[in-house]
Amino acid sequence: MAATQVDTTLNPRVASLKPSKTMALTDLATKLKEEGADIIGLAAGEPDFDTPAPIVEAGVEALRQGYTRYTPNTGTSALRKAICAKLQQENGLTYSPDEIVVSNGAKQCIWQGLLAVCSPGDEVIIPAPYWVSYPEMARLAGAEPVIVEATPAEGFRLTPQKLRAAITPRSRLLILCTPSNPTGAVYTKEELEALAAVVAEHPRLLVLSDEIYEYIVYPPAQHHSFGALPGMWDRTLTVNGFSKAYAMTGWRLGYLAAPRHFAKAAAVIQSQSTSGASSIAQHAAVTALELGPGGGPLVQQMIAAFEQRRDYVTQRLQQMPGVQLDAPQGAFYVMPEVSAFAGPGVEAKGFGPVPDVDTLCRYLIEKANVALVPGDAFGAPTCIRISYAASMETLTKALDRLEAALAPANFTRAS
Missing domain, CATH: 3.40.640.10 (Type I PLP-dependent aspartate aminotransferase-like (Major domain))
Structure with a gap:
């Protein structure tokens, strides 16, 4: 008896959805790390701090009390x-x-x-x-x-x-x-x-x-x-x-x-x-x-650390030729404008054409081992998003890599 063909039709609303690029790049960074690559992931919006101890203790006590x-x-x-x-x-x-x-x-x-x-x-x-x-x-x-x-x-x-x-x-x-x-x-x-x-x-x-x-x-x-x-x-x-x-x-x-x-x-x-x-x-x-x-003193300590990181990341990026950025006033992200490194006719040495920021982020994860999110995921196709919810040591290493990868000598643009 011949097998009947399964109807794989999806709800049109679901079929039209785009997957989250933030989650996709975070998952890719995790996969590459598991394979042994020295990847720095600055894609996800997640604080790198532990939950404050009094909150943790309250959770533990909730378990103990049933x-x-x-x-x-x-x-x-x-x-x-x-x-x-x-x-x-x-x-x-x-x-x-x-x-x-x-x-x-x-x-x-x-x-x-x-x-x-x-x-x-x-x-x-x-x-x-x-x-x-x-x-x-x-x-x-x-x-x-x-x-x-x-x-x-x-x-x-x-x-x-x-x-x-x-x-x-x-x-x-x-x-x-x-x-x-x-x-x-x-x-x-x-x-x-x-x-x-x-x-x-x-x-x-x-x-x-x-x-x-x-x-x-x-x-x-x-x-x-x-x-x-x-x-x-x-x-x-x-x-x-x-x-x-x-x-x-x-x-x-x-x-x-x-x-x-x-x-x-x-x-x-x-x-x-x-x-x-x-x-x-x-x-x-x-x-x-x-x-x-x-959030009280414990949370304010975290925010003070975020502010220090914001200042450092902003300063480093503003010093890179071709990167345009004003200091953000809140959250833990920067969104620099990077059209100098992507677009028609742009090529990266040892990589190839970089027609858009999606490709630029692939270049950065391949050549700099840094995972970022392309701005077109956020409706900003000439920008990239960088989360600075990471330690100063991690951010320093990541920005050193980005500075080297985004050096003007690595890019050419056809006239």
């Missing part, structure tokens, strides 16, 4: 109350516990927020450079991403003029990330107020404010929550979490704070997908929030 069962879908009462207190005291945002949804990381919160408020045919306005997952999440929700370029000359920050020009009757959601992944840009309060004035002109337009890098800000820059601006609470979904500031990436814990009808919708989605987050991580997160404003 906090190993399912929690309520939206999170434990203790954690949601602690999040409400934090948002009130530090962000000027007033929520009740039933307006908080604790999830398995901020990424899940963003996805659930998008799915809750967007309908097929809606438009999601995304300033570029953007985090790689925003456009793909919009597509998966059936919405259309509308990419609006924010240039280096604009500090990689969306202007009110560009926002106004991008809005149509189909516009449903504006995504803002400050401090920004991938650029490290931080919006001033005045800049956010100017954007809020445009948003207020359009009753249907909501804002998803991704504030996961909130604590990682370098003076004189300051973080401001969009939802705390006059008239913006009702239309803002605020996303935050514990991964970046508290070095808790593996604990997988984030939260969405939103008006009750939006939070309830996100909670229903979660109840039919993952259900509640880890009971142990939630118990530890209460202790994290008790460390104090700004």
Whole structure:
């Protein structure tokens, strides 16, 4: 009897998704390391610090005390109350516990927020450079991403003029990330107020404010929550979490704070997908929030180290001919402009043509043993993203290699 052919058709929304280049390059760097190559990976956005000891001890104690069962879908009462207190005291945002949804990381919160408020045919306005997952999440929700370029000359920050020009009757959601992944840009309060004035002109337009890098800000820059601006609470979904500031990436814990009808919708989605987050991580997160404003002294020590690394990496890159970079104001990334090393007619000695930054990153991992992320993954095709969430020793070695690999003598451009 002849075997029937299997129908391998995928959901069109899933089939159209692009894999994360950040994860792909991180996986490639790991694979090459396992094969014995001396690869320095500066692709992933993960702090190189251990989770602060009091948080770890709280997690261990949760295990000892038997906090190993399912929690309520939206999170434990203790954690949601602690999040409400934090948002009130530090962000000027007033929520009740039933307006908080604790999830398995901020990424899940963003996805659930998008799915809750967007309908097929809606438009999601995304300033570029953007985090790689925003456009793909919009597509998966059936919405259309509308990419609006924010240039280096604009500090990689969306202007009110560009926002106004991008809005149509189909516009449903504006995504803002400050401090920004991938650029490290931080919006001033005045800049956010100017954007809020445009948003207020359009009753249907909501804002998803991704504030996961909130604590990682370098003076004189300051973080401001969009939802705390006059008239913006009702239309803002605020996303935050514990991964970046508290070095808790593996604990997988984030939260969405939103008006009750939006939070309830996100909670229903979660109840039919993952259900509640880890009971142990939630118990530890209460202790994290008790460390104090700004994460307390232990977190501030990490941020001081990030600032020192930011200064070093920025200075080194600015000294390299052909690299254009302004110092970022937050997060732990730099996004230098490197069009001098990629484009039509560009060739690298001993490697071949370098038509784009994708190829440039392949050149750097092959010739310099340094793994970075090409900027086109973030909507910035002439840039590369470098994470400086690594030790000074590692960063020094990586920048020495990059400086040698990007020496002008290694590149030619056909006239």
